[in-house]
Every structure is written in structure tokens, then in C-alpha cells.
Amino acid sequence: MKLFATIGLVAALWTMSVETRAQASVIHLDFNADVRADGVPTNIVANASLSPALQAMVQKQVAGWRYRMGTWQGAPVPATVSQRIVAEALPVTSGGFALRIKEVSYPTVTIGRDGMHKGISRMPPVYPKELQRQAVGGILVYAMRIDSSGKPRDVELVHPLKLNRVYKLLDAASRTALAQWTFEPTKVAGEVVDCRPLIPMRFSITGDAPVAEPDTSAYRAAHADVCPASPVLLTRAEGTML
Numbered sequence: 001m002k003l004f005a006t007i008g009l010v011a012a013l014w015t016m017s018v019e020t021r022a023q024a025s026v027i028h029l030d031f032n033a034d035v036r037a038d039g040v041p042t043n044i045v046a047n048a049s050l051s052p053a054l055q056a057m058v059q060k061q062v063a064g065w066r067y068r069m070g071t072w073q074g075a076p077v078p079a080t081v082s083q084r085i086v087a088e089a090l091p092v093t094s095g096g097f098a099l100r101i102k103e104v105s106y107p108t109v110t111i112g113r114d115g116m117h118k119g120i121s122r123m124p125p126v127y128p129k130e131l132q133r134q135a136v137g138g139i140l141v142y143a144m145r146i147d148s149s150g151k152p153r154d155v156e157l158v159h160p161l162k163l164n165r166v167y168k169l170l171d172a173a174s175r176t177a178l179a180q181w182t183f184e185p186t187k188v189a190g191e192v193v194d195c196r197p198l199i200p201m202r203f204s205i206t207g208d209a210p211v212a213e214p215d216t217s218a219y220r221a222a223h224a225d226v227c228p229a230s231p232v233l234l235t236r237a238e239g240t241m242l
Contacts, residue, residue: 025089028138029058029242030082037076039067046066058085065235070228072188076226087242101240104200104233123214125177127203128139128169136166140174141214143196143226150182158198159214174201186227195227200210 029050033041044062046055069076087099131137141159144152155178160167178199185192198216220226 006075018054018171021200025097027087027089027099029054029057029085029087031062031085032080032082033062034080035067035069035078037069037078039069039076039231039234041067041081051226053210060084061237061242063235065233067231068234069231072193072228077188079228079231081231083233085237085242101237101242123177123180125170125173125201125203128173131166131169131203132205135205138167138170139203139214140167140170140201140218142174142178142199142201143219143223144178144199145196146183146185150184152178152181152183158216158219170201173203177201188228193227195225196223197227198229 030047032045034043035041044059046058086102089097144155
């Protein structure tokens, strides 16, 4: 176990917002990394807004992780990951803080209770007001073709297979948003490949439990033209110390 009482870490924790500190001192450590075909992360870049001490901690931690890579035509392919380490700051008897990892997540379309969308780069789907008031969310997964202009075509709902009233509302909101999005071509070893990406659309309310990623392995097995899956973290990170 590593205990950190450095000035840089203490300063980083102190400069967290009051709202963040009130939520059991949970902090978000975002990073990007290139992952080789053998699952080893390289070129690890932590969010520049973190203190140098925290950036170094993230880089050292991620360097020891290993991933299961997506495949294309039977071979694993390198990829880039953008992930978030959710960590809680724990005071230690010797002074200062230790950081324990709660989870490692991917970006999620989240709406705050104030109605503001968070953590997304594209124009988000409009959260149905009725579901927002009831704090009801869910996750949908779509397969699609991307045309030469980067627009989605032939959008197919992969998950869930049956739509109840809630998912019908989420599906309508998702399809409206997807129609406005533009995608970059999928590349394998630097070459553009003609494949169908699987795009998850997550709806959640800030503070809710994370929405679990659905299992799409059966769909992938039945459709050889699905784009390579995102890397999956194999290293058990939850509960370990930074």
C-alpha cells in the first residue's frame, strides 16, 4: 500500500470543488492511452488539469494494467482508450491522504439534476422530461453503417431486444441525436476498414449507480463486419491503492 502525503497531492485534493469534497472526497482522474495489440498501454497522458503529482501517479498505475483487445479478421488490433479512474481520498494516521480506486469507467452520457449534460463532446440526446423527473435511465446499443460523409446509416438497435415504454422514449431520443452526429472512419493499422461500429447510448442521473455495459458478444459472433470492440481492462483495479 502506498501512502502519499506529498504537498502536490494535498494541494490537488484541497483545490477540489466544495461539491466534490462533500461527496466523500471522490475525485476523477481522466487519462488517454494507446494500447498495443498485446494489451500493453503506452503513451499514457493524464488530464492536464491534474497536479503533476497526480498525473505521475495515474501514468505509473495505468502502465501496469493489461487489456483484452478487440479483433478484426481474427487478429487483435491496437486501439486508443479514454477512461476515468474514480478514486476516493482516504485520510491516513501519518497525515495526508491515500487514494483508493472505486472504479474505472468509460465516458457516459449523464444529465445532472439541474438538467445540464456532463462529460460529452457531441450534442447529447434530449433526456425525456418524464424520465428525468423520475430519475429513470438505461443504456441502448446501436449498430450502424457510416457513409462517406461520416453520417450514420441503417441504424439498428442491438440492445435491448424488446422495448418497453421507457426504452421507447430513450430510443426515440437516441435516434434523433445519432442522426446529427458525425463519425470518423474506423482504422486498423492505419487503414480505413469497412465495418459497423456498436455505439452505446447511456442515460443516467448524476449520483445514480453506473449503468452496466450490456453483453454484445453474441451479436458480434453473428456479424463478422462489426468494428473491433473497445479494449477491456483485465487488471483488477477496483479496491487497489494508487
